[in-house]
Amino acid sequence: MTTERQGLHDEESGRLAMYREIQRSIPGLDTIYRLAAALIAAHASPAPRVLVVGAGGGREIETFLADVPAASITAVDPSAGNLALARHVAGNANGVHFVEGRMEDLHTDAEFDVATSLLVMHQLPDDGAKLSYLCAIRDRLGVGGALVHADVCFDDPDEFERLVPIYQAYARHIGASAEATQLELGTIPALPAVSSDRIRALFEQAGLASPREVFRSLWYRCWVSGHAPTSSKVLLK
């Protein structure tokens, strides 16, 4: 755990700036982070316990610290480099606990009021890895807890090609850097992304409630879920 402000090398600063520029090039992507912050703020507890899965880059942490400073945050990411960026963004804020490792390997008895899983699962292959990831999150979600989940998602194979000119028009309109735009267009088709039906099936298999779609922009979608009504945690309550 660290809450110390850490300096970034030029290369890390460049990576952070590029990551933010790519996010800026997607219309409205900020809404996902603000929406998650709103759900945390709406929680009955004066100090909601928040699990940030895939904290790399610190995007969620930055928003939550600004919007819900009383929240206590556990931030998990297996990439030491990405976690360093998140630590940098958090500065010396109290109440942020960093854990280097995969969500699936998180050893804690803690339960969380809100978990965020933003732009992580689309990186995992659909060979059991996506399901194990969701099960690990479900296990750490308290009764009544909310999961905010965002992924790149395609319902048909031609969707990406159809959306590219729209993305390019928006990116040009806001003056997004050509490098960021090219990186986005190179990365998205290579992801092991799945359809919204498959995401719903994975949630059901993991014992999570059918996810409600709350945001969609180009190839990005965000859903809110929680324990399935039949999950053992809910039944035992």
Ligand SMILES: C[S@@+](CC[C@H](N)C(=O)[O-])C[C@H]1O[C@@H](n2cnc3c(N)ncnc32)[C@H](O)[C@@H]1O
């Ligand atoms: C595209 S970044 C998204 C970062 C941040 N959530 C955001 O929305 O800006 C995905 C992050 O998920 C992390 N990650 C990948 N697999 C993970 C896993 N199994 N458990 C937790 N984090 C994971 C990666 O290291 C990376 O930092």
